[in-house]
Structure formats: structure tokens, C-alpha cells
Amino acid sequence: MSEPGRKLDTPSTRRTISFNLDSDVVGMYSERVARFLGTGRYLAIQTVVVIVWIALNLVAVSIRWDPYPFILLNLAFSTQAAYAAPLILLAQNRQENRDRVSLEEDRLRSAQTKADTEFLARELAAVRLAVGDTVTRDYLRKELDDLLDELTERLGATADDEPSGGPGTRDRTR
Template structure:
């Protein structure tokens, strides 16, 4: 009997991945979205004027130090190979981080677009409902007797009663 219970439990949960087997060391918790958030912050910073000022100051300091400092403390001679390597490394990491941030923004935009489309569909349905209600109210008001119509009818009835009374007197 317990064997059947286990088999039904596992077949009922085929859409859920099995838990990892227990180990002696605790598995570190991993936030899958943390790297994406970090890449967005970096990409946001790379697109600012502050980054351009910092990068320009760093490069000017690097070049100035390696040209005007005493030769014993220079770390990158004239063709600035190390500077080129550092800038290439920075660019090789910046491009994928920016692309990752753009992909995450595109996913957020897609979700927002779906929400906007749902809201638009609901608004459109509400407007159509209200238009039908207004049309039915207009039709109902057209069939309702107005105050002026009732006054005129009552006046004509009163005049008819007055005539009948006058005819009865004669």
C-alpha cells in the first residue's frame, strides 16, 4: 500500500522537479535575479555622464602618470598596452551586461504591454456596455411621458370635463 501511495505521489508531481538529495553541507541560497539586478545597475551607471567623467579622468591620469612620472614608477610605457588591455576588458564585460539589462527591460516592457492591452480590452468592453445602456435609456425615455405631455393631456381632459359639465347644465 505505501508503495502505491509513493507512485501516485510521484506521478501527480511530474511537473515539479525533485528535491536534491541531502548532503552534508548546506547548499547556498541563490537569488537568480540578483545578477540581473546588478547588471542593470552597472548598465545604468555606464550610461551616465558621471561614468564618462570618471573614465576620462582615469585615462588622463594613467597616460599622464606613465609619461611624466619618473621611469622607475611607470607601469605602462608609451604604447600603453596595459591600458588598451584594461579598456578592452572593460568593454568586453560592459557589452554583455548592457545586453542583459536591455533583455530584462524588454521583458518588463512586454509584461507592461500585456497589462496595457488587458486594461484596454476591459475599457473597451466597459465603453460598449455603457453605450448600450445609454442607448436603451434613450429608447426608454422616448417612451416615457414627459411633464409637458401630461400637462397637455390633463388640460384637454379638464376642458372635456368642463364641456361635459356645461352640456349637462343645458
């Protein structure tokens, strides 16, 4: 049964120790470790440590801490792998998230660039149409020359049709 004085509708208060770890800080350090584990420097250091480990355990009989099957060395490698694999996966997940954000930004930037290009193409087409409707100097000169030729022809034809008295004179004898 329940303790006297304790209400069943209220949860019990248990104090637990909680760790407040910032996931970004943990992720940042895990990426550093994962980057280090993938370098040639790390492989060189690990190779030297393994060679020294094996040499000391084979040659120095008095200080053998891990005889021939090297079980402690295998345990060390297993422990390293147990921690390295999750750290590498965490780093890959964080990189995947960054790549996803970068891809989304690239997609938005590409869409904006396409919209800007289409707008500029429409503006350029409008300018070309406006320039096409604009009278150029050569076009105006040709039109004026044609008009002058036409006026000259009309004046020449009118001068031939008028009586010898010239324009504006009338026969008043009627």
C-alpha cells in the same frame, strides 16, 4: 571494457561543482552596473583615470608601468568592454521582458476599458429609451388640457342636442 561490478544501465555519478545563482539577482546587479556605465558620472571618472594614467606614464619616468603605446590601458578597456557589453545586453533583455509584460497588461486594461465603455453606452441608451417612454409633466398637462377641451366640446354639443327639459327628462305623453 567496463569496471567489474559496475552496471552499464546506471549512469556514473560524477560530482561537479554547481553554482546556484538566482537569475533575478544577477539581472538586478547587471542592470545596476549597466545603468552606472551609462551615466555622466562614470564617463567623468573614466576620463580622469585615463588622463592620470597617461600623464603618469609620460611624465613620471621612474614609475612607468605602461609606456607610450599604452598596451595595458588598451587591455583594460578591452576587458571592460568584454564585461560591459553582455551586462548591457542582459539589462536590455530584462527591460524588454518588463516592457512585454507591461504591454500585455496595458492591452488587457484597454480591452476591459473598451468593454466597460460599451456596457455603459448600452446602459445609457436603455435609460434614454426608458426616459423617452416616461410621461413628463408638460406632456401630461398638454394631454389633460386637450382632453378637457374635448370634453367641453362634447358637453357643449350634447347640451345643444338635448330638448329643453334638460338631460334625463323624457316625454311621457306617448
